[in-house]
Amino acid sequence: MASADKPINTDVPEKDVFALHFLQSLSNLRRQNTFNSPEKTNDRVKKIKKAAYVSMARAAGGTNRLWSRALLRRAAKENNKVVRLPRRKKRVTCLRRRRSNRRDPVEEEEAERLRNLVPGGGGMETSKLMEETAHYIKCLSMQVKVMQCLVDGLAPK
Amino acid sequence: MNSSLLTPSSSSSSPHHLQSPATFDHDDFLQNFFSSAPWPSSALDDDAPPPTSDSSLAGFHHHDVDSRNQITMIPLSHHNPNDAVDVNAIYSGFSAGSLPFHFPQGSGGGVMKQSHTQTQSQATASTTTGGTAATPQTKPKVRARRGQATDPHSIAERLRRERIAERMKSLQELVPNGNKTDKASMLDEIIDYVKFLQLQVKVLSMSRLGGAASVSSQISEDAGGSNENTSGENQTTAKMTEHQVAKLMEEDMGSAMQYLQGKGLCLMPISLATTISTATCPSRNPLISAVKEAGVPLSPNAATTPVVNVKGASVVTVKDASSVSKP
Numbered sequence: 225m226a227s228a229d230k231p232i233n234t235d236v237p238e239k240d241v242f243a244l245h246f247l248q249s250l251s252n253l254r255r256q257n258t259f260n261s262p263e264k265t266n267d268r269v270k271k272i273k274k275a276a277y278v279s280m281a282r283a284a285g286g287t288n289r290l291w292s293r294a295l296l297r298r299a300a301k302e303n304n305k306v307v308r309l310p311r312r313k314k315r316v317t318c319l320r321r322r323r324s325n326r327r328d329p330v331e332e333e334e335a336e337r338l339r340n341l342v343p344g345g346g347g348m349e350t351s352k353l354m355e356e357t358a359h360y361i362k363c364l365s366m367q368v369k370v371m372q373c374l375v376d377g378l379a380p381k
Numbered sequence: 382m383n384s385s386l387l388t389p390s391s392s393s394s395s396p397h398h399l400q401s402p403a404t405f406d407h408d409d410f411l412q413n414f415f416s417s418a419p420w421p422s423s424a425l426d427d428d429a430p431p432p433t434s435d436s437s438l439a440g441f442h443h444h445d446v447d448s449r450n451q452i453t454m455i456p457l458s459h460h461n462p463n464d465a466v467d468v469n470a471i472y473s474g475f476s477a478g479s480l481p482f483h484f485p486q487g488s489g490g491g492v493m494k495q496s497h498t499q500t501q502s503q504a505t506a507s508t509t510t511g512g513t514a515a516t517p518q519t520k521p522k523v524r525a526r527r528g529q530a531t532d533p534h535s536i537a538e539r540l541r542r543e544r545i546a547e548r549m550k551s552l553q554e555l556v557p558n559g560n561k562t563d564k565a566s567m568l569d570e571i572i573d574y575v576k577f578l579q580l581q582v583k584v585l586s587m588s589r590l591g592g593a594a595s596v597s598s599q600i601s602e603d604a605g606g607s608n609e610n611t612s613g614e615n616q617t618t619a620k621m622t623e624h625q626v627a628k629l630m631e632e633d634m635g636s637a638m639q640y641l642q643g644k645g646l647c648l649m650p651i652s653l654a655t656t657i658s659t660a661t662c663p664s665r666n667p668l669i670s671a672v673k674e675a676g677v678p679l680s681p682n683a684a685t686t687p688v689v690n691v692k693g694a695s696v697v698t699v700k701d702a703s704s705v706s707k708p
Contacts, residue, residue, distance in 0.1 A: 351548055361552070364582065368578060
């Protein structure tokens with residue numbers, strides 16, 4: 225049976241890491257020829273948003289976090305790229321525990337909604353889900369701060 | 382007194398047991414227990430110190446009745462299902478009256494369970510006093526509290542619930558307004574916050590383009606759930622909304638408000654809207670376009686709460702549209 229938990233690690237890198245990744249992705253986007261034509265603003269919007277999420281996932285932990293792996297995999301699928309993510313042994317043990325642990329229907333519906341929001345939440349147990357949510361929230365707020373700073377800095381005086 | 386040992390669940394009605402402190406020596410009692418019981422070493426906690434002295438007992442007295450109930454139960458380690466049998470045998474020996482001392486409920490200073498802070502007292506038929514030493518309270522290991530506590534499912538359940546509660550606590554600090562004690566409402570807050578953050582990312586990614594029209598169209602799409610419109614269509618959707626609202630306002634103000642709320646919009650006086658827009662985005666010159674009658678600037682704001690002024694009707698989108706102010 226499971227023993228005591230190790231202390232949960234929800235550390236998030238500093239703002240600079242996020243900023244660096246985001247700016248790199250933006251500069252990559254600029255190099256694309258199709259990007260700067262201003263007709264289809266919606267496409268640009270979508271691309272920027274996707275770039276924001278992917279850069280956030282990379283900055284936050286790369287493939288060490290379940291949600292970032294799922295995010296990267298999803299993004300890669302959209303680009304029809306094949307992403308090779310290292311398999312982690314932890315997956316197996318997670319599955320093994322699922323047998324006896326999915327109970328408590330009161331919170332399960334809420335957990336369902338959370339699973340739909342957090343990337344990669346479908347395959348997680350509730351406790352793992354909450355851990356991932358905490359990290360996800362931290363990373364999201366960091367990313368928002370970075371983007372806000374960029375927008376403020378670039379706003380015309 | 383021995384009967385109280387047997388049925389600790391009923392002792393909730395007898396709190397006076399607390400007042401009689403143990404006069405016996407903990408160490409002796411537990412030493413004897415250890416030597417007699419075929420106790421596998423793994424039953425002990427990892428860093429189990431020798432049975433704690435009166436300090437723990439004294440501290441123990443202050444606990445509420447529920448945690449006291451658990452004391453007398455056997456704190457078996459959950460990896461050892463076989464111990465239950467042995468311990469039961471020993472306990473029956475005890476209950477035969479061989480206890481030479483008054484055995485208050487609190488004697489379980491040596492047997493108390495660490496995570497009693499989160500106890501839910503479960504009625505148990507037979508409870509035995511385990512001889513395992515008390516472990517420091519900081520260690521979150523779970524000791525089985527029932528006599529038949531070796532049921533792995535209940536233990537797993539409890540572990541899982543505690544784990545979830547732990548994570549919830551850490552999440553509570555992250556989410557603003559996380560002072561709700563109710564788990565369900567806390568989860569709601571978390572979900573809303575995640576949605577809000579994702580919306581923020583979306584808005585910020587849009588605002589960088591300076592596409593004012595596309596911004597408002599995207600936002601209204603989120604609120605209304607309609608399909609994505611190109612920038613050209615935005616004007617028509619806004620106009621439609623306005624017409625609809627005007628129509629509803631003629632009939633009943635309340636329904637108009639509800640319609641707006643459903644779209645995630647609210648009404649506010651034009652003066653207030655202008656104040657807000659100039660205050661929050663004073664530098665957004667290229668986005669301010671001359672607008673219809675009211676002259677309200679169309680200026681998507683990339684601040685924390687996405688605010689879009691739809692021209693003319695001074696309708697403002699707020700994050701959850703919970704505030705509606707009438708002109």
